[in-house]
Amino acid sequence: xxxxxxxxxxxxxxxxxxxxxxxxxxxxxxxxxxxxxxxxxxxxxxxxxxxxxxxxxxxxxxxxxxxxxxxxxxxxxxxxxxxxxxxxxxxxxxxxxxxxxxxxxxxxxxxxxxxxxxxxxxxxxxxxxxxxxxxxxxxxxxxxxxxxxxxxxxxxxxxxxxxxxxxxxxxxxxxxxxxxxxxxxxxxxxxxxxxxxxxxxxxxxxxxxxxxxxxxxxxxxxxxxxxxxxxxxxxxxxxxxxxxxxxxxxxxxxxxxxxxxxxxxxxxxxxxxxxxxxxxxxxxxxxxxxxxxxxxxxxxxxxxxxxxxxxxxxxxxxxxxxxxxxxxxxxxxxxxxxxxxxxxxxxxxxxxxxxxxxxxxxxxxxxxxxxxxxxxxxxxxxxxxxxxxxxxxxxxxxxxxxxxxxxxxxxxxxxxxxxxxxxxxxxxxxxxxxxxxxxxxxxxxxxxxxxxxxxxxxxxxxxxxxxxxxxxxxxxxxxxxxxxxxxxxxxxxxxxxxxxxxxxxxxxxxxxxxxxxxxxxxxxxxxxxxxxxxxxxxxxxxxxxxxxxxxxxx
RNA sequence: UGCCUGAUAGUAUAAUGGUAGUACGACGGUUUUUGGUACCGUUUGUCUAGGUUCGAAUCCUGGUCGGGCAACCA
Numbered sequence: 001x002x003x004x005x006x007x008x009x010x011x012x013x014x015x016x017x018x019x020x021x022x023x024x025x026x027x028x029x030x031x032x033x034x035x036x037x038x039x040x041x042x043x044x045x046x047x048x049x050x051x052x053x054x055x056x057x058x059x060x061x062x063x064x065x066x067x068x069x070x071x072x073x074x075x076x077x078x079x080x081x082x083x084x085x086x087x088x089x090x091x092x093x094x095x096x097x098x099x100x101x102x103x104x105x106x107x108x109x110x111x112x113x114x115x116x117x118x119x120x121x122x123x124x125x126x127x128x129x130x131x132x133x134x135x136x137x138x139x140x141x142x143x144x145x146x147x148x149x150x151x152x153x154x155x156x157x158x159x160x161x162x163x164x165x166x167x168x169x170x171x172x173x174x175x176x177x178x179x180x181x182x183x184x185x186x187x188x189x190x191x192x193x194x195x196x197x198x199x200x201x202x203x204x205x206x207x208x209x210x211x212x213x214x215x216x217x218x219x220x221x222x223x224x225x226x227x228x229x230x231x232x233x234x235x236x237x238x239x240x241x242x243x244x245x246x247x248x249x250x251x252x253x254x255x256x257x258x259x260x261x262x263x264x265x266x267x268x269x270x271x272x273x274x275x276x277x278x279x280x281x282x283x284x285x286x287x288x289x290x291x292x293x294x295x296x297x298x299x300x301x302x303x304x305x306x307x308x309x310x311x312x313x314x315x316x317x318x319x320x321x322x323x324x325x326x327x328x329x330x331x332x333x334x335x336x337x338x339x340x341x342x343x344x345x346x347x348x349x350x351x352x353x354x355x356x357x358x359x360x361x362x363x364x365x366x367x368x369x370x371x372x373x374x375x376x377x378x379x380x381x382x383x384x385x386x387x388x389x390x391x392x393x394x395x396x397x398x399x400x401x402x403x404x405x406x407x408x409x410x411x412x413x414x415x416x417x418x419x420x421x422x423x424x425x426x427x428x429x430x431x432x433x434x435x436x437x438x439x440x441x442x443x444x445x446x447x448x449x450x451x452x453x454x455x456x457x458x459x460x461x462x463x464x465x466x467x468x469x470x471x472x473x474x475x476x477x478x479x480x481x482x483x484x485x486x487x488x489x490x491x492x493x494x495x496x497x498x499x500x501x502x503x504x505x506x507x508x509x510x511x512x513x514x515x516x517x518x519x520x521x522x523x524x525x526x527x528x529x530x531x532x533x534x535x536x537x538x539x540x541x542x543x544x545x546x547x548x549x550x551x552x553x554x
Numbered sequence: 555u556g557c558c559u560g561a562u563a564g565u566a567u568a569a570u571g572g573u574a575g576u577a578c579g580a581c582g583g584u585u586u587u588u589g590g591u592a593c594c595g596u597u598u599g600u601c602u603a604g605g606u607u608c609g610a611a612u613c614c615u616g617g618u619c620g621g622g623c624a625a626c627c628a
Contacts (some may be wrong), residue, residue, distance in 0.1 A: 317621050454587095
């Protein structure tokens, strides 16, 4: 079954390591989010990469929360992250927290002080920044850099014991103030923060920085391949240096290009702003690029995994077309979504030769892509139908395969009708369309011999139910809001949400289930919103169908 | 004006010194009781200038362009 697929550069590294017998061929990756926001589609790429790699090479993946900054992290985020990873279809080997290692990390810092490789600095943040120099000028040492090991040990212990206020002192690695890599100019290892931590409470008032937590956590867990995004490339020398000096497990860091996607933003900071400033309903607003937003919008886990598979993994900066994500969800839903009929913008059609008051029950299959139609449902029919306003034109152009006086179409799963006349109101708006039907053209039993080009959807007026339907468009007006002048929020699309309060839906849709995708024939894929109730159905449009006619019209 | 990193159709991604391929997009066609799906076809590319080599997207040198780095963020 496995047609050969070329490996991405990380898979190549892993295969080389396995072939060389490194770590006995063991593969252990980790997904290390900071619990300071909800996961987005960019995280999905990382999740699929880390978990996918482990799965492919008989390894495991840890879920590790990088919770070293208590002022930004909350349990709400921990919970949402776990839910999203699970929903995407992945199981972690262990649920771990950097905060589990605070004691361990403290000991490692002490070890570094003892080796003369770390010192307590009393300078202010501004002084430290100034003393670091610039990319073209080396930094300058201060008097604290030459503190004795004993003094450093005592000071660090006092820091831990809460004898100082926030900002009074920091622990710094003593590396090279003239390094061309700014990160190596005596980076901070610990800072004082008298803040409540979501897991350790008030047990600590000093917290390790990323650079003195991440690699060490990897080593503690004996992670074999620590995969992160490109912005950490310049951190790698530090990552390796600490591991080497501490003589702990030699985890290795590899970097890939993060995902960027057109017409959206992909940073927790920006997504957070959209939420807190109420530009969207919340982290799971269906227009958001968050996993929870996509889920609420109707995207399936399988479609997101497929997307992550298709975009590939490389080191080059990229900008993926949103249309690729749309392709992936259409491909999935086409094969699974049940077909139903709904009229979003209604106009009434009256069939003049069908007895008033008569109804009959027609049948429609659930999904023509599935052998046998995947079952079906009953569809009530009568002489009054709702049809889509755009399916009728007073003066139809050539190749308009829908209705206009004298034109014929098939009503999906029902009869062929011929448009005879229509009525307009005082403002010139078409209000009713009059048709005659061909009794011999009943779907499945057509002996009329008539062939029509167009088929339209419809809902019987007396049997119709109603629902609110929410149509979504791209959140931003421009491809890359982050690269535009000024605030990215200036480029929000004001028409990204359109609410249709009263859409006519076929009766069977009252049985729609949460989490299931439905195709409203010719209109797109829809799913029940989380706010939907039996009394008030609310559908979200996941994505439109491809519309070749719209393209032709121009 | 420092260091790191990258550059292949519109967008992504392969080709690991030996025929530049695949997917999405776009365009055209066939089928169709969804102007959907499916199927078929067309289209467009190795940043640049040198060098090594029988042969370079691949190796070397210079340039150009993009991204990252000077948070008590991760």
